[in-house]
Amino acid sequence: MSTWRGFCMTARTAQGFHVYSKCIYKHTQLCTLGFRKINTGRPVQSDFFKDLENQFKAFREKASEAMPGSDWTPFEINRSLPPERADIVIVGGGVIGWSIAYWLKQKERIREGVRVLVVERDPTYAQASTVLSAGGIRQQFSLPENIYLSLASADFLRNINEHLSVLNEEPVDLQFNHSGYLLLANENVAHIMEENHKTQRYAGAKVALLSPTQLKEKFPWINTDGVVLASHGLENEGWFDPWTLLNAFRRKAISMGVYQCFGEVTGFRYTTNPMTNTDGDKVEFQRIKYVNVQMPNSLEYQPVECAIVVNAAGANSGKVAEMVGIGLGPKDSMASVSLPVEPRKRFIYVVHCPDGPGLDTPFIIDYSGMYIRREGLGGNYITGMSPEEGEEPDTNNLEVDQEFFQDKIWPHLAKRVPAFECLKVKSAWAGFYDYNTFDQNAIVGIHPLVNNMFLATGFSGHGLQHSPAVGRAIAELILDGGFRTLDLSALGFQRIIKQEPVLERNIV
Amino acid sequence: MASSLTLMRRSCRFVSIFATTSRQSSSKTLAPPSLQTGLLLFLSQRFHDVETVLSWIPWLKNRVVRQKNVFYGYTQKNFGDNIATAFYVLSLKGGFRFAGQSEWFRSDKRGKFNWDFMNHRDSPVEEVDVSNTLINYTGLDNLVKQKCLRTLSLSGCTQVDDWFLSRLHVFQDTLEELDISHCPQITEGGLAALKNLRVLRRLDVSQLPRIQNPGLVVILLEEMLPQCQVTAAGFDHCLMDRHTQSDSQAQAP
């Protein structure tokens, strides 16, 4: 039996340069069934097995001859094992990863033109920020790139069933709430809001500025003390169910032939090419050849040969980048610049307040950083706030600090909307921002030193809403060789090497 | 051969087992591949094509909607916004009234209409009735230039959804009456966007099948739009007779 559980086979890679052996551990139903049935006597059994083994061997040889470059075996291999090779491996199956996978398939010219593999370590998505987010989408940014990303994504979400519907399946219902965002500014930041508003209008976003009087008229339940200016998104803003979007992307991508595998990327096998630049300095370029995927609950790992790797591991993407040596080079060289993305814990509290504002509650963001939005129609709201720089909570777990609500959020909340003086915290959760410590904006593009690793990370709290457009941008970068619809070159990794931050003003 | 096998593997998982068994038997009897295998191969080769053809169906279905809602740019350039709006509404088989006039322009059942509206280049459109038509979000492009629109009837429009409602804010200073009854796609998420309609006096939200708690929603709407009279006929009926409501929901596509 043990010989059956793990027998070795030799496989030749597509190019035929590299020969290695690999053990397949599997229990095909066929084998087990056969074994049980013919469990009569020892000699017969071993004869039978020998015979069968020979037949399988012959068949395997024929099959691999018939299909050069294919890893097809006559056995139903463990489905969660990744294929031995893929053109593009996407690390991280959050909304960004699946969006990229979808767009790659959408843009491929011929069927099966690119073989895309998405590697996700947690099938339950218990810690993925996508499902733990607040689900908001807004155009009220200061950076034109962010505004355009949101506009493009809103357009995608509006036509989501043209993009993501799957034959014979239910249409996607995002449960989009068109309530808009309401940003409040005090006198210190009012001028920034005004400038941002100009940029937003110019980019085509429908945003209206409100004076405190107009604000009071529109939302009588808001206390306007301290508010000098407010801006309210009229169109394409609101919130939706992140889980639905993630699943819709995943369902569609898989239906188009994307491979998914549950396992953790633990390392890369790469080559290093030293080169000398015009100044005479040595620069080392890396190129990833294999991605090591470790299976859950096992020490076994499978190398996946690939041409391109996309790092979409969310809050963990800084660690994934370190695995290729990004940021570990000698001091003061380009190779010492690490990917500045780290997890930052953010809390969200669900509060119940029957007397709170009703259907018209927009996604309010106060100048203190506190935000609140309605959740359903039953008098529930979700609220949160970013802690101050020095008071970042511990990121080893996802435990919620209840005091944070009492001490930090509630005072602002009750001041802004007096109805919230009386409320009950019903539940709370925490999630990790994929926080870009350098300038709190997305890092999208190829890494200059690892010339087959693409980055799509560092969204710092607005990755969900940008996922459709970012997925398209990365797919264009990979398949077309450059940005086609939206120019995101300002969000590339180069800015970190040059130390030129692209900052969002008024960030929450 | 290689590609067909890959396809086969992709489309039906059990084929691998099937292939193994057939290979085993064939090695004994040396028979040609059975009819079944051949058929399976044939089908799986064609399978993606079948899928592609099926995926054209919604595209073809939507074609009519798209054609109806194209942007009337040519008319707008040559005859102005008002004529473009008027022409669009009539082509949808709807009706409208110019400001300062009492008579309505409507197209008849067969879509024929009177071209007299061409003489009113300078009168803005004040009332639009596009109920039971195919108007959608993109079609709204032809209406947004109207600065005096006071009444809009969208009753029974299958393509009107939440995104459509969220775009009505362009009429926020003028729109007084809105009828969105019997629109099968509208949900609570879109009704929240009506907040922007500051001068709305009358709103009809009867019989919206996708709203789960019509009673609560009407109360919330009244709270949100205190100056507006919300009509919700068939709503008592919903509360009393949940059974029939779920029946009608089941019938809706």
Ligand SMILES: Cc1cc2nc3c(=O)[nH]c(=O)nc-3n(C[C@H](O)[C@H](O)[C@H](O)COP(=O)(O)OP(=O)(O)OC[C@H]3O[C@@H](n4cnc5c(N)ncnc54)[C@H](O)[C@@H]3O)c2cc1C
């Ligand atoms: C509390 C909170 C509120 C938010 N609110 C909003 C909002 O209102 N609007 C908005 O747009 N955004 C919001 N965000 C941000 C948004 O959720 C994220 O930016 C977005 O989900 C990032 O998506 P992702 O796919 O990159 O990351 P994730 O969803 O975290 O996915 C990354 C995946 O990679 C996997 N992974 C990591 N390392 C490995 C590895 N080595 N091998 C294999 N797999 C790996 C992880 O398991 C994870 O599933 C919020 C975030 C939080 C925490």
